[in-house]
Amino acid sequence: MDVTQLVKVSIILLVLATGVALLSRRLGIPYVTGLVLAGLPITELLSRPIGLNPTLVLNLFLPILIFEAGINTDVSRLRSTFKPIALLAGPGAVLSSGIVAVLLKFGLGLSWIPALFVGVILANTDTVSMIAVFKDIPVPSRLSTIVEGETLFNDAAALVSFNLILQVYSTGSITFIEGIQQLLFISVGGCLVGLVLGYLSIPVFARLDDALSSLLLTVAVALGTFQVGQFLGVSGAVAVVVAGLIFGNLGLSRNTSASSRITLLSFWEYASFTVNTFIFLLIGVEINLVTLWKTLPAILLAVLAYQVGRVLTVYPLLAGVRWIDRPIPLRWQHLLFLGNIKGSLSMALALSLPTTLPGREVLIAIVFGCVLVSLVGQGLSLPWVVKRLKLSKFSEAQQQVEELQAQLMTGKAAQDELDSLLKSGVLPKAVYEEMRSAYQVRIAGAEKTLRELYNRRPDEVEGGSGKSSKLEAIRRRLLLAEKGALNEAMRKRILSEEIVRGRIQNLDEQLLKLEDD
Known part of the structure; x- marks a missing residue:
């Protein structure tokens, strides 16, 4: 496809995405589900076929999504929920992959290597739809952190496992010890690459004096870290996760000006949104309904297999969390099971299957069918599930507390910026004192009201549990x-x-x- 044709296609996709955004909000359906449904008839409208390029997804789209998630992840919150996240993204992903592989091997008569490939692909979760629902329906922040953290590390785990199986297929055999050694090398090596490049970017970022140059650096770090990891034979995805966490929690420190932080975070939010928009539209474009209809029995068996794998990992593993961490409520476990949605990485990995793999086209059709079923079936029902499980506890009292907290936080942030402007000589002292006193009045009012609210007994105010x-x-x-x-x-x-x-x-x-x- 030449540049002119690419521009025309991009314009069509952007206009279509805008229409989907308006329509999905009116109909109350998840945006990404609407994109997939809208993408299904696109191929018929274009003179030349387009589709989801796995190389583009893995080398451009995936690093952008992972890095954006990393810089927006608070390490202190991640640390407080790390045990359930590690169980789900580590042993949970491996166990789920094995269960799916076994069920597909005996259910569809596949050999072990194709079954393991599909098992790894379908064990991967894509929680874009869940995060979108959480923005509309507030849920406990610990639950939201577990969902985001599992996705962050699950993508990396899926790529590591996929590459390991690919190596087994290429070499013909690999011993258990060699497999463990390779797994550790890929994972630990990816962590080290991310640590080094993440820390090296911080002093460079601190010396840049404008937001646009800083923005270019973050793009180079996100894409470059992935490529360096791949070049060294370690996990580029793990490297980007670590680099994003380091940059977001250490690089974007309080010394960074408010305008630079807003510019950077806004850019990455827009980049992530744009990438997701194109990915889910192209998922719809890539899916051939005629082919899916022919393989429908196999698709339904695969859907059942990955749901069984999810059930047998989420509930037993999270039931055991109570011995090492705060217990995970059963309603949360229900949501983690029902929100087991497949997405872009699953399709990209399916398209990356070796061309010499027996039954490759059928395997791709099965994965595509599972992605469509999960995005449409589970995606459309997700808002109803969250409400049905009564996970939202956003009372009027909690809303009042958060509004006061917002007033307090914004006032103090503005005062910090004023102190910086005074120190750098931008503001004269008289103007500084006048503006700072105005913010101080706002801060004092918020602090007084918050103190009174916190000093009340829980039974004196409706929604006391929210305050607690x-x-x-x-x-x-x-x-x-x-x-x-x-x-x-x-x-x-x-x-x-x-x-x-x-x-x-x-x-x-x-x-x-x-x-x-």
Whole structure:
């Protein structure tokens, strides 16, 4: 396809996406589901066929999505929910892949390698639809963090597993020990690449004095980290995850000006939205309904297989979380099971299957069918499921608290910016004091009202549990800060390990007693 044709196709897709956005909001359906449905008849309208290019998805789209998720992920929140996330994205993904592979091998008569390929592909979750629902229907923040964290690490785990199976297919055989060694090399190597490039980008970012140059650096870090990882034979996806987390939590520090932060985060939000728009439209374009109809029995069996795999991993693994972390409520587990939606990475991996693999076209049709069923069936029902499970607890009292918190946070952020402007000589002291005092009045009013709300007994105000969960979230952050200080003191040999271990055990017990926020 030449440049002129590419521009024309892009314009058609953008206009179509705009129409889908308007229509999906009016009909109350998820945006990504609307995109897939709208993409189904596109091929008939174009003179030349277009489709989802796996190389483009894996080398351009995927690093953008992962890096955007990484820079927007709060490491302190991720750390507080890391155990359930690690169980779902690690052992959960491997176990689910194995269950799907076994069911498809004996259900469809596949050989082990094709079955394992499809197992890994269908064990991957794409939670774009779930995150979109969470924006409209507030859910507990810990649940939202688990969903986002699982997606962040699940994509990387899927790519690592897929490449490992690809190596087994290429070489003919691999021993268990060699497989473990290769898995560790790919994963740990990816972490090291992400750590190095992430930390190296921070001093460069600090020396750039304008937002646009900083923006170019982040794009280079996101795409370059993936390519360096691939070149070194380690996981580029893992490297981008780590680099994004480091840059988002250390690079975008308080020393970064407010305008630069807004410019960077807005750009990455737009980039992620644009990539998702094109991906889900192209998913609809790529799906051939005639082919899917012919393979419908196999598709339905595959859908059943990945749902069984999800059931047998989510519930047992999260039931055991209570022994090592705060328990995961059963309603949350229901949502994590029902929100098991497939998306762009599953299709890209299916298109990346070796051309010499027996039955490749049938396997691709099965994966495409599963993606369509999950996006339409589960995607359309997801808002209803969230409401039915009564996960939203956004009371009037909680809304009042959050509005006051927003007033307090924005006032203090503006004061910090004023201090920076005064220090740099942009503002004269008289203007600085006048503007700062106006913000101080706003801050004092918010602090007074918040103090009165927090000092009330829970039974004095409707939605007291919402207020209580806010305090629980604050207490959790304070306890995690205490743990961090103790670990740092032990690392620097300021405190002995015996003293630190005892205090950390006490802090862990306090964390387990806190309610979920």
